Amino acid sequence: MAKVHLPRSLVTLFPAPPPRQVELQAASLGELIDQLEARWPGMRDRLCGSGPGIREHINVFVDGERERDLTAQLPGGAVVHVIPAVAGG
Amino acid sequence: MSRRVQLLVGTRKGAFILESDADARREWQVRGPFCETWPIHHFVRGEGGLLFAAGGSAWYGPSVWRSDDGGSSWSQSSTGLTYGPDEPEVTTIWNLTPVDGTLYAGVEPAGLFRSTDGGRAWSHVEGLRQHPSRPEWQPGAGGLCLHSIAVHPADPNRLWVAISAAGTFETIDGGATWQTRNKGVRADFIPGPPPDFGHCVHKLRLHAERPDTLYQQNHCGVYRSDDGGRQWTEITGGLPSEFGFPLAIHPHDPATIYVIPHNGPEAGRHMIDGHAAVWRSRDRGESWQQLDDGLPTSNAYLTALREAMAMDSLDPAGVYFGTSTGQVFASSDEGEHWQLAADFLPPVWSVEATLVED
Numbered sequence: 001m002a003k004v005h006l007p008r009s010l011v012t013l014f015p016a017p018p019p020r021q022v023e024l025q026a027a028s029l030g031e032l033i034d035q036l037e038a039r040w041p042g043m044r045d046r047l048c049g050s051g052p053g054i055r056e057h058i059n060v061f062v063d064g065e066r067e068r069d070l071t072a073q074l075p076g077g078a079v080v081h082v083i084p085a086v087a088g089g
Numbered sequence: 090m091s092r093r094v095q096l097l098v099g100t101r102k103g104a105f106i107l108e109s110d111a112d113a114r115r116e117w118q119v120r121g122p123f124c125e126t127w128p129i130h131h132f133v134r135g136e137g138g139l140l141f142a143a144g145g146s147a148w149y150g151p152s153v154w155r156s157d158d159g160g161s162s163w164s165q166s167s168t169g170l171t172y173g174p175d176e177p178e179v180t181t182i183w184n185l186t187p188v189d190g191t192l193y194a195g196v197e198p199a200g201l202f203r204s205t206d207g208g209r210a211w212s213h214v215e216g217l218r219q220h221p222s223r224p225e226w227q228p229g230a231g232g233l234c235l236h237s238i239a240v241h242p243a244d245p246n247r248l249w250v251a252i253s254a255a256g257t258f259e260t261i262d263g264g265a266t267w268q269t270r271n272k273g274v275r276a277d278f279i280p281g282p283p284p285d286f287g288h289c290v291h292k293l294r295l296h297a298e299r300p301d302t303l304y305q306q307n308h309c310g311v312y313r314s315d316d317g318g319r320q321w322t323e324i325t326g327g328l329p330s331e332f333g334f335p336l337a338i339h340p341h342d343p344a345t346i347y348v349i350p351h352n353g354p355e356a357g358r359h360m361i362d363g364h365a366a367v368w369r370s371r372d373r374g375e376s377w378q379q380l381d382d383g384l385p386t387s388n389a390y391l392t393a394l395r396e397a398m399a400m401d402s403l404d405p406a407g408v409y410f411g412t413s414t415g416q417v418f419a420s421s422d423e424g425e426h427w428q429l430a431a432d433f434l435p436p437v438w439s440v441e442a443t444l445v446e447d
Contacts, residue, residue, distance in 0.1 A: 012125055013149070015164050042166055046149040049178045050171040057148045084148040 002026055002078040004036075009084060010047075014040050029060065030070035032080065047082065057085040092446050094401050096409055096430065097140070098417060099129035099439035104142040106160055107417060107431055111444060114407055114421035117430040124154045124163060128181070131396055134443045135187035141208055143194060144438075145181025151196065153182060153208045169211035170194070170202055172218070184396065186238040189245060195235030199226060199252040201264065214264035222255065222269065222286045229253035229289050229308070230354075236395055237293035241300050249293060249303065249318055256288035257305065257318055270318030275309040292336045292395045296343035304374070306336040306348055306395075313374050324374025329361055335398035339423070340406055344373045347400075347408060347424060349393045359390040367398075367408065369424050383427035384418060391416070396439035403444065411437025 004022045011017040018040050026032035037044040049055050054068045061067065061081040062074060074080070092111035098104065103122025109115065124142050132142040140160055145151040152165040170179050177198050184195040194202045194211065201214040217223075217235075226233055237251035246263040249270065256271040271288045279287050289308035296302060303314040310325040311333075325331045330350035339345035347369050352361045360366065365384040368377045385391075392413040401407040408420045409430070415437060419430040 009125065010149070013152075013165055015162065042168065045152075045167045045170075049150060050174050050176070051178070052174065055148065055150060 001076075002032060002074050002080050004032065004080045004082065006082050007084055010043075010082065013046060014042070016040075018043075026074055028070065028074060029062070029067060029072045029080075032074065033070065059083045059085055090446055092444065094403070094407060095134075095443050095445050096399070096417065096419075097132040097134065097142075097439075097441040097443065098411060098431075098434065098437055099132040099142060099144065099396070100415075100435035100437050101128050102126045102435035104129045104132045104154070104160075105431075105434060108445075109419075109430075111403060114401075114403075114419060115428065117417075117419065119431050119434075120160060122435075123156070123160055124165070127152070127154070129154075129438065130181060130183045131185045131439045131441075133185045133187060133441050135192060135207070136190065138445075139207060141185050141187070141192065143182035143185050145179075145197075151179045151181050153185070153192075153194065153204075153211075155208050166209050167211070168209065169204075169213070170196065172200065172213065180232075181234075183234045183236040184238055186240065188240045191245070193238045193240070193248075195238050195250060197232045197234040198228075199233045199235040199255060201235055201238070201250055203264075216260065216265045217250065217258065217267050220258065220267050225287070226252065226255040227287065231395075237290065239293060239295040239303065241295075242297040243300070249295070251290035251293035251305065253291065254287060254289035254308070256286045257290055257293055257303075259318055270314075271321070272319065273314075273321035273323070274305070274307055274312055275323070277309050291334045294336055294338050296338045299343040302343055302373075304336055304338060304346055306333050308332065308354060311336070311348055311374060324370070327370075327377040328368055329379075332358070333393075334395040335393055335410065337398045337400050337408065340400055340402045341404065342371075345369065345371050345423075346374060347398065349398065349410060351392065357390065359392045363388045363390050365389045365391050365418075367410065367420075367424050367427075380420075380424040381427070382425060383420075394438055397437050399440045399442040401442035401444060407442060409440050409442055411440045413437065 096107040103126040105121030129144040140156040142154040152167040202211040241247035258267040310331040312321040366381040398410040415434040417431040
């Protein structure tokens, strides 16, 4: 199981907000996105654009390492952090 | 029965609702920010009282927000708001136009989408981006945005869109094919003979009672067309500047229009000499009258952006505009007198006025 940490600014976009920490069975980052989408429809569009990867200003860390490739494999017990880039004004 | 005017205000940091008694239109209550403080380019009321707000987040992309309960709760969706994996990302939505069960969205980079299920799912009106001029479309200072959508009231297959800076386009077949509609409009920033496209329309509007008459505030002047955009006539004469962003048409009189002249594209793009004023024509742009009673007339370097002026449907009609410094000004007598309806909002990008009865 992967433990996924979701940012507040993401979960509040959904009428039935996901918890900030979710445990999912996923072999790859792409599968993890698929599972998030299945549980909270529309989440894929918030995390991924129309191209093959994560949105430019969304950072995903797998066990502390930044990862953008949806085909990247998730080790057992992976801890995944989804963190919006620091920006704004 | 209670009658209230609601101003739906889109800002760089969320959507707001300003509300006042419809008879007085003097005291305004502010609610918001809605939509999780997302940048909201346009905020409108659709059929059945549904509220729609649209924009784009730098982090999470474009989305259309919907409220079924007057703004108390919101959901959002961008399903289908894409040109496909090998095309540019849609970054934000500039305009929402609800018409007879269909919701149109104009987006950046410029394109048109429509939804027939209340904004939950969107389909691309592909014909527009298949126009042969599209590879040469250039962005204006605000980006390459489709910001104006005007639908013929008797023929839903006939609509006009305006893109900055590609110009005005018309379709008569529901969006399958499009024709440029820029004849008579200056594009002084393009050397050589008058181009067929590349014009910098800032706002395009039509009036439902006279749909062959179109008006536009352009980067290079104010124009009227009496034949559905086939030929434009410049009506800038009498205004203190050809440059401005918004344009509004009186709800009960297609001959009455409002613009807000700004000092020019290279001079700060604010109201002229720090003097806030709205200009009105009662004769289709043949002559103009300055309206500034109640507006700040010194040290007011205000900017009103393209979607930030609207009118209500009352008699006399109310006129409203918002500024990029967070003010909303209101007139309940067609622009004769003005007051500040709200201050200290985030930069205002859009204002719509709606009448609520319950």
